[in-house]
Amino acid sequence: MATTATKQQLSGPVLDWAAGHGPVTGALSATTGAFAVATTGAATGMPPGWALAVGAAGALGHTIAGLRIRNSGRTLATRAASWLVGAGWTTWAMTHGPLTWAALGSLATIGVGIGAATRSTNLYEEAREEETIAAEQRQIAAELSAERRAIAAEWIDRIQRVCSITVRVVGVEQWETGTGYSIDAELPPGGATWSKIAAESARLSADARLPHGCTATASPGIHQGRVIIDVTTVNVLEQERTYPAEYGPLSVHTGIPWGYRTNAEEIRAYLREQCALVVGPTGSGKTNLVHLILAGFARAEDMLTWVIDLNAGSAGLPWVLPALGGEIKAEGGKPVRPGVDWLAGTFDEAMTMLDTAVRVAKQRKMAYQDLLARHNTDLLPISAKIPQIMLVIDEGAEILASPDRQVRKLAEKILEVIRIARAMGIRTVLTALGATGSVLGNLMIRREAKVRVALTGGETEGMDLSKMFPGSRGLRVDQAPYKGAGFMGTPESPAALFKAWRILPNQIREIIAATSDRHPVLDDISAKAAGPAYARRWDADRIAWMHDQAPETGTTAAERAGTGLNLSALQDQPTTQVSPEDEMLRMFREQIDAQFATAPDPRTPADDTPSPAAGGLNLSALRGEQDNPAHRAALALLLAAGREGTGASAIARALAEEHGTTRQTVVGWLKAWVKDGTAVRIGEGTKARYVHRQHAPES
Ligand SMILES: Nc1ncnc2c1ncn2[C@@H]1O[C@H](COP(=O)(O)OP(=O)(O)OP(=O)(O)O)[C@@H](O)[C@H]1O
DSSP, X not given: OHHHHHHHHHHSOTTOOSTTOOHHHHHHHHHHHHHHHHHHHHHHTOOTHHHHHHHHHHHHHHHHHHHHTTOOHHHHHXXXXXXXXXXXXHHHHHHHOTTSHHHHHHHHHHHHHHHHHHHHHHHHHHHHHHHHHHHHHHHHHHHHHHHHHHXXXXXXXXXXXXXXXXXXXXXXXXXXXXXXEEEEEEXXXXXXXXXXXXXXXXXXXXXTTOOTTOOEEEEEOSSTTEEEEEEXXXXXXXXXXXXXXXXXXXXXXXXXXXXEXXXXXXXXXXXXXXXXXXXXXXXXXXXXXXXXXXXXXXXXXXEEEEEEOTTTTTTTHHHHHHHXXXXXXXXXXXXXXXXXXXXXXXXXXXXXXXXXXXXXXXXXHHHTHHHHXXXXXXXXXXXXXXXXXXXXXXXXXXXXXXXXXXXXXHHHHHHHHHHHOTTXXXXXXXXXSSOOHHHHTOHHHHHHOOEEEEEOTTOOTTOOHHHHSTTOOSOOGGGOOSTTEEEEEXXXXXXXXXXXXXXXXXXXXHHHHHHTTTOOOOXXXXXXXHHHHHHTXXXXXXXXXXXXXXXXXXXXXXXHHTTSOOGGGGSOOOOOOOOHHHHHHHHHHHHHHHHHSOSOOTTSOOOOSOOOOSSSOOHHHHHHHTTOHHHHHHHHHHHHTGGGOBOHHHHHHHHHHHHOOOHHHHHHHHHHHHHHTSEEEESOGGGOEEEETTTSTTO
């Protein structure tokens, strides 16, 4: 019999009134368990003392288990009492018979009692647990605020000592990046200003014993009586960080990330209305920054980048050649678009580009009047349909400062674009080797180019930061003695230390591939204004300079730059040697041919006479046409016609005077273009029009 009770005890929690039960199931299990033991015990003549012994053992075991999981004394007492009361009833019931009204009634009462007690202890345990968590959090907060209080006290003393200003610290925020903290402080009454503290940045940094490259920078608080002091404690400028490998879409409206601040937070350039000026002496990491800037523009869905680089086009070539040279292919072997929309490496091409930009700005101003009225704005709403044109002019500041008469013409055009095109969505990024007075002395640049970067790379010569960032004091060149590091200021973010990411050549290729489908096309109105000059920008003769300017070896940028601007790009540099670049250019031409069907076929001699291609098409005959100026002009007109398209009569009319081309000839060309996929025919009969495949509805 004893064995039975023990077996029950071993095989299941008959008398376990606590494990895994809520108040109701616990009480039910306890009372039914006790009832079962009592009835079985009475029927089998089990000695009643056994139940009491089991109850006592249960109470003891449960108390030990409860202590282990740190139950409260109250919970332990309730549970032990439950065991003992239950065991007491079982013992009594086995002696007096469990099937009497008194036994059953008292068992029910015990059940309700246990249920209520368990419910109460459970609630108590929950409350106790919550209180423990809250206490832990209070302790963490107290420790944190103790640290913050210590920082506040330290800086109140320091600002008093260094600046003789007694501030009251309102808050201290430790940066998530773990590289420093910001102090929000109230200035004392009596005329103290945040700029007084800003001017003492260097002395404050020294007083705080900050590591090299770390600063205490003051900026305005939420009103003029408050100041924010950003204190960096880890030097992130020293580290080389590569351009983030996530090449997701950007927009002129989201801003374009150019690098990161000393608190490791990225900083963006907002260029919808602003132009930018980037100054960096040789070896400071300027070329790297230009690539980084082009990378951001390439990622944007509403920006087209036009690059002028009279120093061998080195800034733009890595964004063009791998794409058009067929080095990079999109899915299914499709050609990819270059990472920039236009690259000018010669004086003539640069002039053409700037003239085009002026024409586009003027045309946009006239043609988008309705749109501006509808949007109740004088700023053209830039989107993927009407993209912003970003003119990046490497060493543009040197062009502006050049005494050369020819170069001055370029300078005037650059200034004209800057002056007239803000509202119409054309902005420029000018780079400079030095912050020359003649550039910053120019009112137009001072007014329009408020996004500014000075890469120092440790260079102190000719670095007048107070001219680059007027009003910002306490900036010292020696604070950023690393390549790619310097200062950046924008209308949204005051001038302060910054570092550009390092962008690697393979990343440029990755970005070209990743963004090829994302680049917008010039809106029809702008494309019409841009005309053939734009449409033919990738023509073989127009890109021949790329070959002439093939990557040099053994020549440093300094040598190339000479006194600031190397005009070698303006000279003819005939080359006869056959080199890998020749091969690359051949592939490039093939690519152009595939895209625009324009490149001459060496097998067919150039022929100025339009081919009577109207009846029965002969593609090989048409190849001869491709060197024919009338044929090329017709294709340019088709491209310039954009999405609206054009027809044979319109093209023939436009060509009649200069080339004497007949409608019948144009019909032949159009049919050929439809056949080889260059053009798409839309509509029938008299409504038929032809659209270049670049503007065809499905693309
Ligand atoms: N952001 C950066 N982070 C780390 N290293 C950099 C960074 N930018 C440039 N560098 C280093 O500096 C070297 C020179 O960079 P870059 O060619 O961009 O300088 P530059 O000012 O254009 O000089 P140059 O006029 O001689 O071409 C790079 O090869 C690279 O090693």
